[in-house]
Amino acid sequence: MSYELTTKQITDLTALRHALHETPEISGEEAQTAAHIAEALRQAGADQIWTGLGGHGVAAAFEGKAAGPTVMIRCELDGLPIHEVSDLPYRSQIDGKSHVCGHDGHMTMVMGCALALARRPARGRVILLFQPAEETGRGAPAVVDDPRWSALKPDYVFAIHNLPGLALGTVGLCAGTACCASRGMQIRLAGKSSHAAMPEDGVSPAGAMAELMTALPALSRGGALDEAFRLCTLTHCSLGEPTFGIAPGDGEIRCTLRCVSDATMQGLIEEAETAVTEAAARHGLEAEITWHDVFAATVNADEAVQLTQQAAQATGLAVEMLPEPMRFSEDFGCFGLDGATTAMIFLGSGVDQPQLHNPDFDFPDALIPHGTHLFLNLITQLLEA
Helix, strand or coil: CCCCCCHHHHHHHHHHHHHHHHCCCECCCCHHHHHHHHHHHHHCCCCEEEEEECCCEEEEEEECCCCCCEEEEEEECCEECCCCCCCCCCCCCCCCCECCCCHHHHHHHHHHHHHHCCCCCCCCEEEEEEECCCCCCCHHHHHHHCCCHHHHCCCEEEEEEEECCCCCCCEEECCEEEECEEEEEEEEEECECEECCCHHHCECCHHHHHHHHHHCHHHCECCCCCCCCEEEEEEEEEECCCCCCEECCEEEEEEEEEECCHHHHHHHHHHHHHHHHHHHHHCCCEEEEEEEEEECCEEECHHHHHHHHHHHHHHCCCEEECCCCECCCCCCHHHHHCCCEEEEEEEECCCCCCCCCCCCCCCCCCHHHHHHHHHHHHHHHHHCC
8 A cells, every 4th residue: 555645635734834834933832833733633533642742742643453563753843043034925923933944844744644644554553753842952852751652662763854955855865873963062160250450369261261262172073074073163152241340250161062973972072071170270260061952963774774765766756875974963863772763864955945044944845745755655665565
């Protein structure tokens, strides 16, 4: 049995995508988006629906006629705190928030699977997961830590992320690592303020900050995204208060660490922490380090890559094996760490398409049937054979 979308269903899905685009909600705030999705899944006739997963996550089960594996198709609920620059008739109606990463399109493709799954699989079951808080890296771990995860636990998990720069509708695949590991490092340095006329009576973080603003980026290694690749990017610095009368007593640095593997990341963390503690000690400061937006590396399983290649062929889509992983991160890697066979699939959104997170990005509607049918052919291979 094969699954197909009708012309009317594609038209309805396009309207859904535009409605989602108009009303973006950022990570951790996706309550209305989740409610919209849950109602659409009820109308599609899902056998069971879970809400409030790991925050605002929503999942739906479509049960097969016989026992078999659980195949999960995952997408993201959240938008971004970016003001959209667009004259689209369906542009964001919420100032300062937008779907300029394409999660509106990802949700729509997965909802397309729900419509097609009115014809249940021959065996096993399909779980459609609409995951919260991908942009902060908190969503996937929170879903896996949810007490109800054991009822959903999949054997296979697939996700699609659209990719500007790749020809429209071309499937991009990475063997092994698909997205880098990354994490945000927040460094607070505390000394003692003083009058600006007598700075010697205080303990300023300025010297340590000057050292670290050179030392941390110097931890970067390599250009090619291989096992040795490490990147430390300064993203924010602040020193004292914006006055002229106070010699500062506190400062803050933020930077992002990025590596191809989790093992390499651990080594970079240790070196960065050492650089901070040693600089603080030299200057008589107290240092506090906290970690934010923690993403494990996303690693594709060989079996999942092969299945995707076959599904793309069945869908009539070209496949391009990408020479190296993406520098950006995805919390999708959490599902592989939980034991599932996973693949993050990239689907080209156009060579001249604005980049992800650009204020003028818009997910191409033409990808909706391509991505949906790719997912459906993966389901066919695993649950209809």
